[in-house]
Amino acid sequence: MHSTSIILLGSGNVAAHLGPALKKAGYRISQVYSPNLENAAALASRLEARPVNQLEEVSPEADLYLVMLKDDALAEIADKLKLSGKLVIHTAGSGSIELLEACSSRRGVLYPLQTFSRSVPMELSQIPFFIESSVADDLPLIRELAAALSERVYEADSATRKQIHLAAVFASNFTNHMYAIASALMKDADIPFDVLAELMVQTTRKALQTAPLEVQTGPAVRFDAAVLESQLKLLTGNRDWQRIYRNISSDIQRMQVDKRKQD
Amino acid sequence: MHSTSIILLGSGNVAAHLGPALKKAGYRISQVYSPNLENAAALASRLEARPVNQLEEVSPEADLYLVMLKDDALAEIADKLKLSGKLVIHTAGSGSIELLEACSSRRGVLYPLQTFSRSVPMELSQIPFFIESSVADDLPLIRELAAALSERVYEADSATRKQIHLAAVFASNFTNHMYAIASALMKDADIPFDVLAELMVQTTRKALQTAPLEVQTGPAVRFDAAVLESQLKLLTGNRDWQRIYRNISSDIQRMQVDKRKQD
Numbered sequence: 001m002h003s004t005s006i007i008l009l010g011s012g013n014v015a016a017h018l019g020p021a022l023k024k025a026g027y028r029i030s031q032v033y034s035p036n037l038e039n040a041a042a043l044a045s046r047l048e049a050r051p052v053n054q055l056e057e058v059s060p061e062a063d064l065y066l067v068m069l070k071d072d073a074l075a076e077i078a079d080k081l082k083l084s085g086k087l088v089i090h091t092a093g094s095g096s097i098e099l100l101e102a103c104s105s106r107r108g109v110l111y112p113l114q115t116f117s118r119s120v121p122m123e124l125s126q127i128p129f130f131i132e133s134s135v136a137d138d139l140p141l142i143r144e145l146a147a148a149l150s151e152r153v154y155e156a157d158s159a160t161r162k163q164i165h166l167a168a169v170f171a172s173n174f175t176n177h178m179y180a181i182a183s184a185l186m187k188d189a190d191i192p193f194d195v196l197a198e199l200m201v202q203t204t205r206k207a208l209q210t211a212p213l214e215v216q217t218g219p220a221v222r223f224d225a226a227v228l229e230s231q232l233k234l235l236t237g238n239r240d241w242q243r244i245y246r247n248i249s250s251d252i253q254r255m256q257v258d259k260r261k262q263d
Numbered sequence: 264m265h266s267t268s269i270i271l272l273g274s275g276n277v278a279a280h281l282g283p284a285l286k287k288a289g290y291r292i293s294q295v296y297s298p299n300l301e302n303a304a305a306l307a308s309r310l311e312a313r314p315v316n317q318l319e320e321v322s323p324e325a326d327l328y329l330v331m332l333k334d335d336a337l338a339e340i341a342d343k344l345k346l347s348g349k350l351v352i353h354t355a356g357s358g359s360i361e362l363l364e365a366c367s368s369r370r371g372v373l374y375p376l377q378t379f380s381r382s383v384p385m386e387l388s389q390i391p392f393f394i395e396s397s398v399a400d401d402l403p404l405i406r407e408l409a410a411a412l413s414e415r416v417y418e419a420d421s422a423t424r425k426q427i428h429l430a431a432v433f434a435s436n437f438t439n440h441m442y443a444i445a446s447a448l449m450k451d452a453d454i455p456f457d458v459l460a461e462l463m464v465q466t467t468r469k470a471l472q473t474a475p476l477e478v479q480t481g482p483a484v485r486f487d488a489a490v491l492e493s494q495l496k497l498l499t500g501n502r503d504w505q506r507i508y509r510n511i512s513s514d515i516q517r518m519q520v521d522k523r524k525q526d
Binding site: 013114122127154165166168175177179181182188194196203211212213218219221222243244255 | 276333334335338355357376377378379380382383385389390391417419423425426427428429430431432433434435436437438439440441442443444445446448449451452453454456457458459460461462463464465466467469470471472473474475476477478479480481482483484485487488489490493494497498503504506507508510511513514515517518
């Protein structure tokens with residue numbers, strides 16, 4: 001058993017993955033806090049920890065507080081939780097390290113670059129973790145925590161991490177939304193979504209092997225006005241998708257023109 | 264050697280993949296036409312075929328004409344190439360089977376659902392091919408051609424194929440553009456693009472294992488206004504990306520709200 005004891009604040013997708021992994025790595029999780037007691041209890045029971053749903057119940061005795069709440073809840077924590085002298089770490093990609101300034105002078109960040117869904121199991125060891133510390137002396141402890149979870153640990157300041165998080169929103173959340181629209185369109189055609197599987201996997205593989213701008217295909221990059229028009233027409237029933245189609249297609253063309261100027 | 268002789272019209276990404284695969288499957292490729300003779304010659308030399316760049320030079324003696332040109336070039340072909348009694352097949356996802364009506368009464372479609380880049384080698388056998396024939400008697404020949412390339416051959420009429428192509432544009436071209444933007448943002452942060460690799464692969468895997476709408480994560484689906492605002496601010500230098508960010512984020516929220524109503 002590891003000597004560092006941890007309290008988790010949050011019971012969402014990130015906590016559901018990091019909590020059990022930390023326990024497996026030998027850390028002792030003493031409490032799980034969530035404003036929703038049921039959620040706290042569900043995760044706490046997997047970690048042999050005590051669930052709490054009042055910030056006043058959060059013990060001041062742990063070594064380390066890992067805050068995995070969404071940003072408006074983070075602000076409430078910052079207001080109400082005083083843990084002076086304790087190391088308080090949040091996991092938010094876009095949250096500055098100063099976010100929990102009011103909680104403690106010892107602050108850190110542990111940002112996993114991954115999309116966590118509670119129901120989808122995941123191997124953490126290859127996930128990049130970006131760490132930061134407000135106090136240089138705490139960096140080894142944060143690094144140790146990250147290294148217990150993953151082989152890929154990088155230091156990054158708050159500005160760099162915010163930029164990485166923004167890139168991740170495009171590469172993951174927005175990509176997934178393109179899949180959601182494609183899935184709805186396939187349903188309209190009465191064809192199973194997974195007929196697109198090879199195409200999706202190959203698109204990702206090509207982008208990583210070469211560079212996305214080099215391997216773009218399709219009507220927009222071919223400036224194929226006839227197909228662009230006919231596809232916009234197919235989307236007549238959904239103005240939001242039409243707008244997205246139009247904006248992305250013209251941005252594909254703009255970036256391609258810029259690229260050719262530079263080549 | 265197969266008894267069917269083929270003439271390829273086009274020397275782009277699709278032709279560069281299908282041509283060699285057909286030759287390998289034993290088909291004889293007699294000519295490669297491209298308006299650009301150099302491009303025709305480059306592909307023809309790999310296929311032991313004769314390159315031509317004038318439609319008048321296209322021999323009327325082949326059994327089958329495979330047209331892999333972009334849509335405006337297809338229209339020119341339809342105007343100028345008369346191949347009555349010959350089977351003329353195009354590969355365009357959004358092109359109706361009537362597109363080459365003027366060329367011949369025997370028309371077909373062979374649409375590979377994949378993104379082809381000349382420089383990226385690819386195994387065709389798992390790629391879905393959608394076929395269609397204007398004449399029922401030709402369907403077996405078109406099916407044989409498709410089956411020589413892939414194990415996954417489906418029949419689809421023009422309307423269904425257009426809808427599949429539209430879905431593919433979202434699932435592949437637009438996804439790739441999200442990667443292109445992510446790549447540019449990572450470059451700004453001075454972090455290698457492939458740090459996003461695990462995230463990208465996992466995003467695609469999750470969407471296929473479950474359903475994209477079920478596994479969406481990120482600030483938009485959390486209705487995390489603070490992060491949405493701060494990310495829009497980071498994009499201040501690029502109004503096109505700001506617009507894309509805003510439109511996709513609000514569409515993620517709209518589809519999530521619709522989904523919850525239905526759940």
